[in-house]
Amino acid sequence: MSGMEERILRCAAEQVPQGAQNDGKGICRDGTLPSATSPQGERILRCAAEQVPQGARNDGKAPCYPLLGLSRHRMEVDGEGVTTLVAGAGCPLCCAYCINKKVLRQAPTWVTAEELLEKTRIDDLYFRATGGGLCFGGGESLLHLDFYEAFRPLCPDWRFTAETCLNLPPRDLIRAAAVFDAFIIDVKSLDPAVYRRYTGREQGPLWENLRYLAEHFDPVRLHLRVPLIPGYNDEADQAKTEAALRELGFTQIERFPYVVREE
């Protein structure tokens, strides 16, 4: 295992937030690491190699968004009203059955707030007439907070929805809560072992972030997704995760089976 591989695996094991600098001098504590050739180690290293840096900008002058694609005229799947799905690059997790792996590997087009507005404003009337707007997905949408803070004032009447795994620093979630109207949360599993095995990462601040949203957000604006993941959890785990979420105060919880597709 090279020094670089060891550092990536150690950081993944210790849940260093994406974008955090590691000076290689001891930020990461010693611990048991997955081997670089184990399925979990390979997955983490591959994801790290494909990772789009958090906060990357095209020219250093304005926050930009790593756009992978747009899907217009969506109804009932991404929240209220007519919605355009905006897919962005980058994700801190390495889910074994990620259906977006191919998309996340593509080089994104970096767009400024004005450029994204130009690409999406064609549906302005639909958005305002139906209470719809933009749903940011990908990838982990909440990696691009500088961009949203620049973009939101340009279209204050549109509904902003974020698809997120909530595995991000709590201070970032507080920023996101000031920008977004609703969240679609891909919970995976609240069992730490299942979560680690399936995503390649620790749960980290997931619980703290769930509590924050439960306490500060109207539950009708929070949609939580709890999958049945073949080979990783079972219906009992799904039920346990749902029960824990209800105990926190969430009401819109969707249980569903993952359909595993071959790459």
Ligand code: SF4
């Ligand atoms: S959180 Fe979503 S985009 Fe990220 S690795 Fe998992 S399935 Fe893929």
